[in-house]
Amino acid sequence: QFTGGGERLTEERGLHGNYYNSKNTGRENRILERIDPTVDFDFNAALPDAKFSSTNGLAVQWRGALIAPESGDYEFLVKSPNGIRPYVNDEDEPLIDAWVSNGQPMEHRATIRLLGGRVYPLQLHWFKFKDKLTSISLQWKPPRGVQQVIPARNLAPVRPGSTFVVTTPFPPDDSSVGY
Numbered sequence: 001q002f003t004g005g006g007e008r009l010t011e012e013r014g015l016h017g018n019y020y021n022s023k024n025t026g027r028e029n030r031i032l033e034r035i036d037p038t039v040d041f042d043f044n045a046a047l048p049d050a051k052f053s054s055t056n057g058l059a060v061q062w063r064g065a066l067i068a069p070e071s072g073d074y075e076f077l078v079k080s081p082n083g084i085r086p087y088v089n090d091e092d093e094p095l096i097d098a099w100v101s102n103g104q105p106m107e108h109r110a111t112i113r114l115l116g117g118r119v120y121p122l123q124l125h126w127f128k129f130k131d132k133l134t135s136i137s138l139q140w141k142p143p144r145g146v147q148q149v150i151p152a153r154n155l156a157p158v159r160p161g162s163t164f165v166v167t168t169p170f171p172p173d174d175s176s177v178g179y
Contacts, residue, residue, distance in 0.1 A: 009119055009156055013037060015064040016157040023057040023083075023127040036062065037152035039124060039138035058134065059127040065156040070116035072143025078108045079137040082128040086138065088112055089120040103131040119160045 012035065018025070019032035039062055066088060068074065076095060078084045083101040085094040089112070096108045114120060128134045141147040 009065065009067075009158060009160070012157055013152040013155055014157055015039060015062040015122070015124070015155050017060055017062045020059040020061075021057065023059050023129045025059050025061055025125075025127075029059075035157050038149050038155070039136060040149045041136055043128075043134035044132075057127070057129045059125075060136075061126075062122075062124040062138075063157075063159060064122055065158050065160045066114075066120045066122040066150070067154045067156060068114035068116055068118050068120065068142075069154065070143055071114065072116075073111050074114050074143065075109060075111045075141040075147075077137075077139040077141070077147060078124070079105065079139065080108075080126065080135060081105050081133040082126060082131055082136065084108065084136065085123075085125040086110075087121070087123040087125075089114075089122075091121060091123065099125075099127075101127065101129055101131055103133055105133065119156070121160055122155070 014035045014037040017034055017036045018030050019034075020026075020029040021031050022029040043058065076086060076088065078086055078096060078098070081101070081103050083099045084096065085099055086096050087093070088095045095110045095112060098106065098108045124138055126136050138150055139147055140150050
């Protein structure tokens with residue numbers, strides 16, 4: 001495992017969210033910035049701010065860190081009828097690329113191996129445009145765990161460096177076969 005630079009983990013938990021009044025996430029469209037303890041929203045029930053009520057478009061970019069409690073395969077699940085792109089430990093390639101808003105409830109799943117006790121960069125980009133349904137839920141199923149919204153205790157609003165994990169299986173260290 002190799003780790004790059006990044007911010008130090010603090011006691012604060014949740015993800016840093018930038019809210020935009022358009023599906024375009026330019027600085028001029030940002031109208032709200034806050035720390036969200038979890039990502040589990042039904043914007044049909046309540047928009048995060050009155051400034052959103054006059055627009056057909058809405059976008060949020062959450063950024064921060066994911067704290068893996070144990071080593072193993074983690075299944076990530078994003079429920080949303082809108083466009084989503086979660087990034088876990090890779091800021092260039094999304095874990096799931098569902099950047100299409102079809103207006104129907106959808107579940108997108110992907111699995112990634114994480115090392116326990118490590119802090120991984122996490123981003124979640126979400127948008128809606130003229131959709132009647134507007135919601136998002138970021139969930140996971142940790143090793144030997146149950147599917148749930150990722151708890152605030154496993155999220156931090158800092159930007160850690162990436163962690164490189166070698167997944168190539170190596171032969172055992174056994175002198176009888178010349179190693």
